[in-house]
Amino acid sequence: MAKAKRARIQDVAEKAGVSTMTVSRVMSKDTKVSAAKTALVMEAVKALNYRPNVAARRLAGSQSFLIGLLYFDLDTSYVSKFLLRGLKSCRATGHHLVADEVDDDIEKSIVAVKDLIEVTQVDGIILLPPVCDIPEVLTALKEANIPFVRIAPDSQLNLSPYICMDDYQAGFDITELLIKQGHSKIGHIIGNPNQGASRLRYQGYLDALRSNQINVPPAYIEQGMFTYNSGLDAAKKMLALKDKPTAIFAANDEMAAAVISAAHMNQLMVPEQLSVAGFDDGHLATTVTPHLTTIRQPIQEMAALAIELLASKKFADASKVNSREFRHVLDFEIVERDSSQVI
Amino acid sequence: MAKAKRARIQDVAEKAGVSTMTVSRVMSKDTKVSAAKTALVMEAVKALNYRPNVAARRLAGSQSFLIGLLYFDLDTSYVSKFLLRGLKSCRATGHHLVADEVDDDIEKSIVAVKDLIEVTQVDGIILLPPVCDIPEVLTALKEANIPFVRIAPDSQLNLSPYICMDDYQAGFDITELLIKQGHSKIGHIIGNPNQGASRLRYQGYLDALRSNQINVPPAYIEQGMFTYNSGLDAAKKMLALKDKPTAIFAANDEMAAAVISAAHMNQLMVPEQLSVAGFDDGHLATTVTPHLTTIRQPIQEMAALAIELLASKKFADASKVNSREFRHVLDFEIVERDSSQVI
């Protein structure tokens, strides 16, 4: 059988009995087209399995169908998960993802941003934490007047649309889970202060304790950096206390994994002698033994939504950006596994 | 200052005093252009900071500037590392990466492949292990006559260009490192048999033992699946032996991490009582305690090279594909850290 050539906009126009412009308008959902013609066009599109040629659209139009993604630390499952899902979503809308790493050097970061905008000519940019809170980057973005979405931002919440989850509530809930399991000596390892989520999770922890009339000594609270090693140091200190906690909530899985290691080094059984809770539910959560009780972050959903927002043309008018519509708080989920238990 | 518009091919042509076609030819390194004109053009390109408009190239030409990437398991640092680096390389050549997951369902995989070729119209495809050894996928690719590069393939090595490292030698070397450290009771956890690398690493291990006149009981060799849990099971069995090994070489870091956990459960100190070696040198290698002695896989280099090969037009003629030129064995590196030591 002869391979059917891919349908062009003209084929659709002919089949539907309208002009190519009408088809174009229907495809980009932009301008108003009468319901009747829209239906005709949609029918033809379906019949011919038409999908616009992205290259042609890019050449002719003002969109580039490119979305930039700025991340900080490559080596987190957070980034790769986001990326994979983002890539998939992009495929559906005909967009492409251009990922770029930003480092500690602010100057270079600004250059990277400008390059994305001017050379690569992206239609929009996604900022992952903690990049989403670097003031200079935000300023550059604003000046360029380019649409951008931030993921879990911590500051200047009115500056742009953003997507996040309720880190405070999650911190609260998982702490309360430990309390319900009979724990009152609950320690916490705070996440990297360069991310707002750390503060929120910590606050949730504190408030859960307070609302259950539980007091803990200051030594039950340690500062971590979201890395395994920082978690290990924190856990060692905490487990060296005469009056050890019976449960530790770490602000991410990686530090929680470190807590388990530290417990083992101290001949403590998890969860029998020490309950551990993490945060993220990444690969690591089921990689360590025992599997982690943790919070599932909706990373994939965030990625999909971010692409969707940027791909929709709602952003074209940058002034609408502050509207309620552009603040998205996605649901999280408590995942109860084997690293915590009733005492 | 007024922002300079991006230079077009015509601008370059005028500046260099040649026709646009000559510029086009220089840019795509395709046909022969005299050295004199090439120099002229290059000069103009540099002066104007010209970079071809990818959308226009795609529309006019026969290339799509899209490269497909087929992977199996998302959740490995292998895939995400490859992906990130691939994305970066693509940016340099103006290509884009379209990633697609393939699962156990062969039927669906074939559809995914055909879709990549026919709908997305990629110029070439990269196959990560173990996808690179699924016969049906290979057949589909061959039939479509589309260029593809395989990473660490295990079978039909003449079928396509490929990139790999010497897994056998790496297995040999790291085993010999343990031997040099005074170990003779060395266990091995074999990797997932769906990947050829597992067999090669295993064989390297065996041959290193043999060439040092070392015999080990069969119980020192366990089958793993590259997952943490499989490694844990294997390690538990091995450490339950009356005559335990003093060193274990696991075929990847994830299983090596599991070995460390198992050791801790058995109150064994690493590396004092048990040396552990892994393979990959991913994030995990420095995430566990103690840090892993392991083999650094040149994943990033593999990604860069794969993109480079596919982006070059050398593949246009699919018949040249078998030449020596298209077999690349990259260097690995032994990384000696704290999980192994002299006894």
Add this chain to the structure above:
DNA sequence: AAATAAAATGATATCGCTAACAATCCTTGT
């Protein structure tokens, strides 16, 4: 119902590049 405004639709030029072919310019062999 006529005049006017507003909305929907269509015609055409063009985006920046390369394919395909035409027109040159050198080589050579004799």
Add this chain to the structure above:
DNA sequence: ACAAGGATTGTTAGCGATATCATTTTATTT
């Protein structure tokens, strides 16, 4: 030295969509 033949360079015509503006249709006002 001249023609044949190969290598290099140029000309022209789209690729498939959208922007822009012109035109037609429909709604609104008086």
